[in-house]
Every structure is written in structure tokens, then in C-alpha cells.
Amino acid sequence: MSRVRPGARHYKVVCSSCGARYEDDGLLLDCTGRHEPAFLCAEYDGSGTVATENTGLFRHAPMLPVAQTFPDVPGPVVHPAERLGRRIGLSRLWVAFNGHWPERGAHLPTCTFKDLEAYTVLGRLPAAPPVLVIPSAGNTAAAFAWAATRHRVPCLLVVPAPALERMRFPAPLDPCVRLVVLDGTATYSDAIACADLLARLPGHHAEGGARNVGRRDGLGSVMLAAAETIGRLPETYVQAVGSGTGAIGAHEAARRVRAPGETLPRLLMCQNAPFAPLHEAWRSTGQPPAHREHEPLARELTNRRPPFTVRGGVRDALVESGGDVLCTDNGAALAAMALFEETEGIDIEPGAAVALAALADAVVAGQVRADELVLLNITGGGRARQARDIPLVPAEPWLRVPWRGRDEGPRHVAARVERMLTGMAADIGAGVVAEAGR
Numbered sequence: 001m002s003r004v005r006p007g008a009r010h011y012k013v014v015c016s017s018c019g020a021r022y023e024d025d026g027l028l029l030d031c032t033g034r035h036e037p038a039f040l041c042a043e044y045d046g047s048g049t050v051a052t053e054n055t056g057l058f059r060h061a062p063m064l065p066v067a068q069t070f071p072d073v074p075g076p077v078v079h080p081a082e083r084l085g086r087r088i089g090l091s092r093l094w095v096a097f098n099g100h101w102p103e104r105g106a107h108l109p110t111c112t113f114k115d116l117e118a119y120t121v122l123g124r125l126p127a128a129p130p131v132l133v134i135p136s137a138g139n140t141a142a143a144f145a146w147a148a149t150r151h152r153v154p155c156l157l158v159v160p161a162p163a164l165e166r167m168r169f170p171a172p173l174d175p176c177v178r179l180v181v182l183d184g185t186a187t188y189s190d191a192i193a194c195a196d197l198l199a200r201l202p203g204h205h206a207e208g209g210a211r212n213v214g215r216r217d218g219l220g221s222v223m224l225a226a227a228e229t230i231g232r233l234p235e236t237y238v239q240a241v242g243s244g245t246g247a248i249g250a251h252e253a254a255r256r257v258r259a260p261g262e263t264l265p266r267l268l269m270c271q272n273a274p275f276a277p278l279h280e281a282w283r284s285t286g287q288p289p290a291h292r293e294h295e296p297l298a299r300e301l302t303n304r305r306p307p308f309t310v311r312g313g314v315r316d317a318l319v320e321s322g323g324d325v326l327c328t329d330n331g332a333a334l335a336a337m338a339l340f341e342e343t344e345g346i347d348i349e350p351g352a353a354v355a356l357a358a359l360a361d362a363v364v365a366g367q368v369r370a371d372e373l374v375l376l377n378i379t380g381g382g383r384a385r386q387a388r389d390i391p392l393v394p395a396e397p398w399l400r401v402p403w404r405g406r407d408e409g410p411r412h413v414a415a416r417v418e419r420m421l422t423g424m425a426a427d428i429g430a431g432v433v434a435e436a437g438r
Contacts, residue, residue, distance in 0.1 A: 011042045011065050013213060016312035026067060026126040029208040039312035041252060042213045049224060049257055057116055058123075060224045063256065065213045066123030070151060073119045076222045077106040078229040081376070084343040088360040092373045094230060096222045100382030101346045102389070110166075112349060112380030113219060113246065114143035120218025121207060122153050130205040131156050131178075135195035137188035137242070137300040138163030139349075139380060141179070144207075145395065149174040156204060156417070158195045160186040160403075162299065167395035168387075179395055180417060184403035187293045188242075189304040193406070197414040201421070210245040210307045220249030223265075226375050227257050234375035236368060237265040238359045240351040241325075242303040244269060244278055244314040246379065251317040265375070267323030268368075269314070270358035272296035272333060272350075281308045282318065282325040297330040298350035324367070332357035340378070349380030 013022040015031035017038030022028055024042075031038060042065040051061045058069040076096045085093030097106050098113035108115045117140070121132075131154040134144050141157040146169050148155045154176045159167075161183050173179070180198075182190060199206035210216065227233050233254055239247050247269050254264050271279045274292045293302050307313035318324065333350055336357040340348045348356075359376060362368045386392070399420055401413050 009065075009067055010047065010062065011044045013040045013065070014043045016041055024065065024124070024213075026124045026129070027205055029206065029211040037307075037310045039211060039216075039248075039307070039310055040213055041312060042217055044256070050228070057119055057218070057221055060221050063224055063253070064120050064123070064217050064221065066120060067125075068123050070119055070123065070147075073115070074107040074109075075116065076108075076113065076225050077101070077104045078226045078375075079104065081344060084340065084356075087339060087343055088356075089363045089370055090368070090374055091371050094226065094234065094373070094375050095344075095378055096226055096375060097346075097378045097381060098222070099346075099348070099378070099380050100386035100389070102385075104346075106382065109146050110139070110142040110169075111383045111386055112139045112143065113222060113377070114139045114380075115147065116221055117215040117218040117245075118143035118147040120221075121212055121214040122147055122151060124212075124214035125153065129153065130203050132207045133195050133199040133204050134158070134207045135188070135191035136163060137191070137302065138166035139300050142166045142169075145169070145173055145177050145179065148177050152176055156180065156198060158182070158191045158198065158413075160188060160191055164394070164397070168392040169395060170390055170392060172393060173395050178398035180413065181397040181400045182403045182409070182413065183400055185294075186403035186409065188299065188302050189293065190403065190406060190409060192303070192305060193410045194413045197410050198417055201414075201418060210243050210248065210310075210313070216245055216249035216252060218249070219246035220251075220253035222246070222377055223250040223253040223375075224257065227254075230373075230375075232373075233258055233262055234265050235263070235373045236268060237375050237377070238268045238270065238355050239377040240298060240301055240355040240358075240379060241269040241271060241278060241306075241314075242301040242351075243306045244308075244317070246377070248307075248312070248314065248317050250377070251321055264321050267318055267321045268359065268362065269318070269323065269325045270355045271325065271327050272298045272301050272354045273327050273329045275302050276325075276327045277302075277304050278306050278308060278314060279325045279327040281306070282315070295330075297333050298354050300351050301354065326358035326362060328354055328357040328361060332361070336360065340381075346382050347384040348378055349383065352378040352380050355379070
């Protein structure tokens with residue numbers, strides 16, 4: 001790994017509510033001021049948007065909140081999608097492809113744009129970080145597991161059992177990566193609740209999700225790559241969202257790099273019915289029915305605690321960009337998966353298909369003009385292609401815990417993890433004593 005700037009960070013962290021400025025320690029998630037919940041944002045020193053000595057993700061290191069970079073980390077691939085555009089009625093459609101597509105030069109190791117956030121978060125950390133606690137529906141856990149394995153960064157990942165299908169890698173995970181699997185009916189929201197408790201264990205620290213400037217700006221590198229490739233910002237940016245972190249990151253990146261007089265891209269955030277919390281919040285139609293959380297095709301979009309009202313969060317980004325939250329169903333998403341593979345020649349993830357289906361509907365409804373310059377973020381793709389190209393091995397869980405429901409489940413999981421860690425510490429201590437007695 002290599003330093004971006006030895007001895008100093010090239011950015012400050014600023015509160016979006018009170019304007020307080022902080023020197024970043026790599027772990028800061030919240031302002032210490034007493035005010036409404038508010039995101040911290042990175043403010044860069046203005047030394048440029050690209051580092052010409054780097055490629056891939058870290059080509060944009062001057063606009064990422066990192067103290068170190070890692071070699072050979074791919075970035076998104078941005079290209080015009082004329083055939084797909086014609087099929088859905090757009091003459092200026094561009095795609096930001098995040099995944100595995102060798103012919104396009106796309107080589108993200110776990111096939112989604114979560115690789116971008118994982119490496120940025122790890123690059124932001126101090127030299128001797130605590131154990132990062134990260135809940136996930138699957139894609140984020142896979143990205144952090146592989147990045148942390150490659151660079152030996154301690155992580156504790158919490159996932160519902162269906163997420164294991166995403167956890168396949170070119171080699172076994174390093175022991176510093178501990179995977180906790182919630183068996184039974186647990187959901188992504190349940191994994192988040194467990195992680196909240198596990199982050200309180202000694203030596204552990206919440207990664208922070210949307211509150212982490214590394215995560216938002218890492219995902220926002222999609223907008224930086226698009227602006228560089230297209231030569232300007234798009235008029236409209238379309239992305240499937242669970243928490244909305246990636247869309248917020250794209251919005252923040254656009255604000256930083258827009259030319260004088262250039263309009264910010266309109267955000268179209270897309271969710272998967274019948275469980276679409278952000279869509280319900282934006283429309284002020286109440287909470288989605290909790291019992292339907294298992295039903296969306298794109299399970300990664302089912303975050304029941306998105307940062308909607310946080311200062312600098314989803315609502316602010318939508319209002320500032322003149323955006324909207326769209327919603328589509330499983331049938332339309334499946335059709336979009338088939339359409340993308342037919343026109344572009346590569347498989348895509350369900351979340352990306354939700355975005356494509358919602359965009360197609362918006363064109364038909366007249367919400368998007370036929371000649372509008374649109375950037376569609378294909379947040380994941382090429383998983384089937386990667387499985388053909390590269391031998392992959394399934395990850396071995398560090399701990400599997402039967403899910404006991406939302407009332408008792410998180411405390412039970414935290415207790416099981418704590419007992420495991422205590423037992424490991426005791427074994428290590430016994431081994432040290434035995435070695436000393438020889």
C-alpha cells in the first residue's frame with residue numbers, strides 16, 4: 001500500500017449542520033455538537049480530482065478521504081449504451097458498470113460497487129485500527145471480507161443466512177475476517193440491530209454505514225469517473241438504493257466537481273416493491289409492511305432504517321437535486337435483467353435491474369426526456385460470468401447463530417459472539433503460559 005500524503009490528510013471533516021471542522025482520525029462518524037442528526041462531509045484541499053500515477057478507484061485519491069491507497073484496485077467502467085438506450089427510448093444513455101466484465105475492462109473483485117466503498121473505508125483507517133463491525137445483506141460483507149483479507153484488516157461481519165450465496169472468493173478468508181451468520185428468518189435489518197450491539201464490545205468499532213465519509217465518497221467515485229469519461233456531469237443519475245448512501249455520495253461528488261453554472265444531476269433513486277422504505281418516506285405514505293421484507297427480488301435494498309431525515313441525508317439530496325424516488329416490482333426487475341444481458345451481453349444483479357426497470361418506466365411516463373443525458377449506475381454485474389472465469393470457494397462462517405426474533409435475537413447474538421471472543425482470548429492466554437513454562 002502507498003501513502004496519499006505522508007504525515008497529513010489532504011482533507012478536513014465538516015459537520016453539515018453546524019459547520020464544525022475536524023482533523024480526521026479515520027474513525028470519526030459524528031459531530032460532537034448538540035444539534036439534529038447530521039452527516040459529516042469531507043472537504044478536500046483543492047489539489048485536483050485525479051492522481052495520474054494511479055489507475056482504477058485510486059485515480060481519484062485526491063477526492064477520497066484516505067490516508068493510504070492500495071495497489072490494483074479497479075474502479076467503475078463508464079460507457080455509452082446505445083443499444084440499451086434505444087430499447088428503452090433514450091438517445092444519450094450512459095452506463096457506469098460495476099462488476100466483472102473483462103471485455104469492458106471491469107474487474108471489481110466481488111462484482112458490485114461495494115468494492116469501492118470497502119477500499120475507501122479501509123484506506124481511511126488509522127495505522128492500528130479496531131475491529132470494524134459491519135452488517136450487510138451480502139454485497140457489502142463480500143466486499144469488506146475480500147478487501148480485509150487481502151490487506152489483513154480485522155472485521156466482524158454480520159449477515160442473514162441468504163447472504164452466504166454472495167460470499168464466494170478466489171481463496172479462503174483471512175482469520176482476521178470473522179463472519180457471523182444469522183440463521184432462520186433474520187433479515188438485513190436484523191443484522192443491523194445485531195451490529196449495533198456488537199460494536200460496543202471492547203476493541204470493536206462501528207463501521208458507520210452512511211455516516212462514514214469513506215463509504216459515501218468511495219461510492220461517489222462513480223460520479224467522478226463519469227464526469228471524467230463523459231466530459232461533463234449527467235443531467236440525471238439513476239441508481240437503486242437501500243440506504244441511499246451511494247446516491248448521496250454521487251450527489252456530494254457532483255457538487256464538488258461541477259463547473260460554474262453547471263446544474264447538479266437530478267437523482268432518481270429506485271426501490272423494489274413491496275418493501276420500499278425510502279419510497280414510502282418520500283411519498284409520506286407511512287411505513288412499508290414489515291412482514292414483506294423478505295419479498296423483494298433485490299434483498300440488498302431492504303434497509304428499514306435509511307438516513308432520510310438526517311441533515312445531508314437522502315431528503316436533502318433529493319430536494320437539492322430536484323430528484324425523486326421511484327419504485328418497481330419483481331417482475332419488471334427480472335425483465336430488466338434479461339434486457340440488459342440481451343443488449344449489452346453481461347448479467348446484472350437484481351438491484352441494478354431495479355434501477356433499469358424504474359428508468360424505463362420513467363421514460364414511458366415522460367419523467368425522463370428521450371434526449372436527456374442519463375447515467376445509469378449498474379451497481380453490480382458479471383457474477384455469473386465471474387463464476388465461469390475464476391474458481392471460487394465459499395466462505396466459512398466464523399459463527400452461525402439461530403435467529404430468535406427481533407425482541408431477543410440481537411442480545412442473544414451479541415452474547416454468543418462475546419463468549420466466542422472470551423474463549424479465544426482464554427485459549428491464547430493458556431498457550432502463552434504453556435510456552436513460557438517450557
